[in-house]
Amino acid sequence: MSEKPPFHSRKTYRPGLVFQPQAQENIKRGLNTLVSAIRPTLGPTARTVAVTSLIENKDTPEVLDDGGIIARRVIELHRRDADVGAMLARALICRQNERMGDGSATAAVLLQAIYNGGLHYLASGGNAMRLRHHLERALEKSLVALDEQTYTVEGKHRLAQVAESICHDPDLAKLLGEIFDIIGAYGRLDIRKDHSRILRREYIEGMAWDSGLFSRDMIVNRSELQTVYEEPALVLVDSKVNDPRHIMPMLEIAVDQEIEKLILVAADLSAEAMAGLMMANGKLKNFQVMAVKGPGMNADDRAAAFEDIAIATGAKTLVEAAGDGLKDVTYGHFGRARRGWASAHNFGVIGGKGDPRKLRQHISRLQGWLEQSDDPLMREALQKRIGRLMGGSATLWIGGVSEIEIDQQKTLAEKTASAMRAAVSDGVLPGGGMAYMNCRSVLESKSQAGDDPDERAAHRILFDALAEPARAIYENAGYEPGEVIAKLSDLDNGFGFDVISGAITNGGELVDSAAVMKAALRNAVLTAGMMLTIDVIAHHQTPEIARQPG
Amino acid sequence: MRAEVISLEFTGLDESAYALAASPGFAKDGFCFAATSEGLHRSTDGGRDWKLLRITDEPVYQMAATALAVSPAFGQDRTVFAAVKGGILRSSDGGDTWFAAKFPAPPPLFTTLAISPNFAQDGLMLAGAMEDGVFSSTDRGVNWQPWNFGLFDLGVLCLAASPHLGEDETIFAGTETGLYRSANGGRAWREIGFPSEFAPVLSLAYTAGKDEPLLLAGTEDKGLFISCDEGASWDRTSPDALPGSVNQLQILYKSDGHAEIYALAEDGVLSSRDAGQNWDFLIRTEVPPTAILVPDPGGEAMFLGLTGKGIVQYEL
Numbered sequence: 001m002s003e004k005p006p007f008h009s010r011k012t013y014r015p016g017l018v019f020q021p022q023a024q025e026n027i028k029r030g031l032n033t034l035v036s037a038i039r040p041t042l043g044p045t046a047r048t049v050a051v052t053s054l055i056e057n058k059d060t061p062e063v064l065d066d067g068g069i070i071a072r073r074v075i076e077l078h079r080r081d082a083d084v085g086a087m088l089a090r091a092l093i094c095r096q097n098e099r100m101g102d103g104s105a106t107a108a109v110l111l112q113a114i115y116n117g118g119l120h121y122l123a124s125g126g127n128a129m130r131l132r133h134h135l136e137r138a139l140e141k142s143l144v145a146l147d148e149q150t151y152t153v154e155g156k157h158r159l160a161q162v163a164e165s166i167c168h169d170p171d172l173a174k175l176l177g178e179i180f181d182i183i184g185a186y187g188r189l190d191i192r193k194d195h196s197r198i199l200r201r202e203y204i205e206g207m208a209w210d211s212g213l214f215s216r217d218m219i220v221n222r223s224e225l226q227t228v229y230e231e232p233a234l235v236l237v238d239s240k241v242n243d244p245r246h247i248m249p250m251l252e253i254a255v256d257q258e259i260e261k262l263i264l265v266a267a268d269l270s271a272e273a274m275a276g277l278m279m280a281n282g283k284l285k286n287f288q289v290m291a292v293k294g295p296g297m298n299a300d301d302r303a304a305a306f307e308d309i310a311i312a313t314g315a316k317t318l319v320e321a322a323g324d325g326l327k328d329v330t331y332g333h334f335g336r337a338r339r340g341w342a343s344a345h346n347f348g349v350i351g352g353k354g355d356p357r358k359l360r361q362h363i364s365r366l367q368g369w370l371e372q373s374d375d376p377l378m379r380e381a382l383q384k385r386i387g388r389l390m391g392g393s394a395t396l397w398i399g400g401v402s403e404i405e406i407d408q409q410k411t412l413a414e415k416t417a418s419a420m421r422a423a424v425s426d427g428v429l430p431g432g433g434m435a436y437m438n439c440r441s442v443l444e445s446k447s448q449a450g451d452d453p454d455e456r457a458a459h460r461i462l463f464d465a466l467a468e469p470a471r472a473i474y475e476n477a478g479y480e481p482g483e484v485i486a487k488l489s490d491l492d493n494g495f496g497f498d499v500i501s502g503a504i505t506n507g508g509e510l511v512d513s514a515a516v517m518k519a520a521l522r523n524a525v526l527t528a529g530m531m532l533t534i535d536v537i538a539h540h541q542t543p544e545i546a547r548q549p550g
Numbered sequence: 551m552r553a554e555v556i557s558l559e560f561t562g563l564d565e566s567a568y569a570l571a572a573s574p575g576f577a578k579d580g581f582c583f584a585a586t587s588e589g590l591h592r593s594t595d596g597g598r599d600w601k602l603l604r605i606t607d608e609p610v611y612q613m614a615a616t617a618l619a620v621s622p623a624f625g626q627d628r629t630v631f632a633a634v635k636g637g638i639l640r641s642s643d644g645g646d647t648w649f650a651a652k653f654p655a656p657p658p659l660f661t662t663l664a665i666s667p668n669f670a671q672d673g674l675m676l677a678g679a680m681e682d683g684v685f686s687s688t689d690r691g692v693n694w695q696p697w698n699f700g701l702f703d704l705g706v707l708c709l710a711a712s713p714h715l716g717e718d719e720t721i722f723a724g725t726e727t728g729l730y731r732s733a734n735g736g737r738a739w740r741e742i743g744f745p746s747e748f749a750p751v752l753s754l755a756y757t758a759g760k761d762e763p764l765l766l767a768g769t770e771d772k773g774l775f776i777s778c779d780e781g782a783s784w785d786r787t788s789p790d791a792l793p794g795s796v797n798q799l800q801i802l803y804k805s806d807g808h809a810e811i812y813a814l815a816e817d818g819v820l821s822s823r824d825a826g827q828n829w830d831f832l833i834r835t836e837v838p839p840t841a842i843l844v845p846d847p848g849g850e851a852m853f854l855g856l857t858g859k860g861i862v863q864y865e866l
Contacts, residue, residue, distance in 0.1 A: 154733045155719070155733065156734065181734050181737065181738065182699050182738040184740065187699065203699075205696050230655050231656055338656065338682060338704070339654070339656075351682060351683070351704050353681075359702050360727075360728075360741065363702070390699065390700050391698050391699055391701060392698065
């Protein structure tokens with residue numbers, strides 16, 4: 001059997017510069033090639049794209065209907081000038097997908113329409129920089145018009161409708177509607193594979209972390225493999241407890257203060273110190289202690305977890321960097337909770353007795369960081385922390401008849417959950433591209449009667465582009481876009497066309513996440529504006545092998 | 551309109567009543583209940599005679615009752631609930647026999663009970679506890695589970711369910727440090743814009759009828775606050791009449807369709823007939839009142855619990 005070539009050609013390019021008009025022509029070609037592969041996936045009746053496998057011994061192509069994943073799979077176009085346009089579009093699409101979880105095909109279609117319209121105008125002598133400036137001004141008007149259409153959704157039934165408009169799977173949508181009705185925009189949701197054939201959900205009370213007891217000998221309830229304490233006190237130390245003598249001050253305070261249950265959370269614990277605690281469990285009357293590993297994979301994670309536990313329970317962490325160890329503990333370092341539990345792999349507290357005002361401020365601070373952060377890993381970590389502190393979590397278990405189905409369903413659930421968070425947090429808009437169509441009225445007057453030709457052109461380009469997502473949705477569903485848009489133009493703003501039923505509906509049933517739609521439009525306009533100002537392409541000798549989005 | 555106290559009558563109870571509740575058909579059946587420091591009392595003759603009920607043989611429940619709730623369909627289901635330390639008792643025969651629901655240890659100290667206006671159909675009840683937040687039952691009080699998602703402060707002091715709970719699923723919870731709203735029947739909570747410096751919130755009343763929704767929050771020492779936008783913004787009302795604590799609020803819909811609101815202050819009972827904008831003293835008391843009940847929509851009788859003096863009945 002002959003060896004297959006590596007997925008990326010290693011040929012060496014000659015360095016060079018490409019000037020106008022070839023530069024823009026090639027960028028346009030690359031952009032249109034990539035977006036043409038993504039456009040069929042827009043809407044509830046999305047068609048699919050088959051992507052050949054990158055893995056040598058896997059011959060079955062992937063069949064995809066997610067614009068973000070398709071864009072990710074396209075790592076290079078053959079022609080390197082066109083590749084510049086494709087990769088700029090790819091960066092936008094991947095960013096939209098990573099940040100919002102949805103709207104990547106919408107962003108792609110908008111980008112294509114704005115760029116092509118802009119290029120057409122520039123060919124007739126327009127000024128690229130001024131066009132970009134006016135596109136950004138028109139964008140602001142459109143975003144305001146979207147804000148005016150935005151409304152909040154509450155209740156599991158309405159949220160299930162939102163979920164269904166994203167995932168087009170009624171069973172998954174029903175469960176996600178209920179879950180987001182409970183956990184809201186910031187609550188913690190774990191999506192996990194299940195061995196059953198159905199979807200199911202589970203709610204967990206209190207805060208829980210992924211680290212457990214130092215020793216299984218501390219498990220009291222052998223049938224449930226966990227230890228539960230009522231009214232425990234907590235001591236937090238972010239360093240290793242080596243010397244068994246260092247646990248004595250903690251035990252003395254516990255006895256003095258008549259504490260009957262104590263949870264020690266430490267970064268690490270020596271065998272000798274553990275033996276000391278086990279001895280205390282046996283010798284001290286009416287006293288039980290369990291030792292739990294400090295949560296977190298690294299020092300930053302651990303510091304964050306200690307901070308959260310401390311605020312939730314009113315404890316003060318003994319911080320090694322400040323020179324404090326367990327030997328320095330005072331009664332002021334002790335926190336409290338209504339209940340605490342731990343197993344070999346997890347521990348949690350229910351009803352932490354920290355100051356609710358401080359907890360509220362802490363959560364607000366984390367929410368502020370989350371809103372400002374663009375780093376996906378940082379966002380995920382902050383999301384988990386906030387969700388935990390909200391006092392409970394939900395788990396969605398994904399079952400199915402085969403591993404492939406479970407994997408696909410899990411990916412769909414994750415994508416829908418991400419878009420649902422945005423919908424719960426920032427509200428929803430009329431779906432099916434109608435929100436964009438409704439924005440066109442604010443651009444219409446300037447597109448026809450403005451004094452500045454660049455301003456007029458920018459408004460006209462965006463006016464036309466805002467109809468493109470709806471046109472693509474109708475086209476993909478097999479309808480003639482012109483006919484549907486003509487029918488809708490006779491009706492008020494509240495009406496839309498449901499491509500599933502083939503009927504005009506008066507709103508409410510078709511919805512999209514407002515944050516997703518606004519991000520798609522903003523990203524598309526800003527990227528198109530930037531691309532329109534490119535005058536020269538400069539090639540290095542060897543291009544990067546795979547470009548990361550963003 | 552200022553109501554006049556025509557007469558008053560002492561019931562013969564010596565201890566403090568923490569909560570009072572009456573059958574919706576009080577005018578006909580005369581059933582009313584009092585949660586007192588001694589235990590649970592019942593009157594079946596319109597409040598003239600009160601009898602201490604024997605709850606259970608278990609001594610743990612022969613103690614102070616802290617909250618009460620009577621089924622809106624009491625005439626048919628004879629169901630009444632009483633909160634005691636560590637448990638919630640349920641009777642389905644008007645208080646003759648009682649069953650205790652189990653709760654996870656440590657035993658919760660319940661402060662308030664709220665019953666769905668649509669209880670006969672949905673069987674929904676909520677209970678607020680001092681350190682455990684909100685518990686809910688959807689099977690007529692047989693089984694309870696904690697519903698605290700989003701409730702940062704588990705010191706719940708009062709609950710108020712929407713009169714249209716079946717449709718809007720709206721419930722409010724007042725806590726030691728703020729005020730929370732649930733838009734899904736108590737399954738999850740979101741903090742609303744009540745200024746935390748005015749907390750604790752001791753009492754709540756909510757009405758959402760034909761007019762704009764009205765939410766009232768009585769505080770421990772900062773008077774009474776009103777919100778007409780479901781808690782997004784608040785105004786302090788009548789600081790002269792209500793300068794300090796407002797321990798309990800009751801909304802009574804009169805036969806002419808409008809609502810009369812009663813507020814239990816440190817030194818008596820005040821009422822308002824203009825959606826809480828103006829308040830007049832209805833009754834001034836020598837000792838702090840502890841609970842209020844106006845059982846009859848006709849508004850001819852009022853029961854008032856007084857510190858150390860049992861229950862006083864007024865004719866309005």
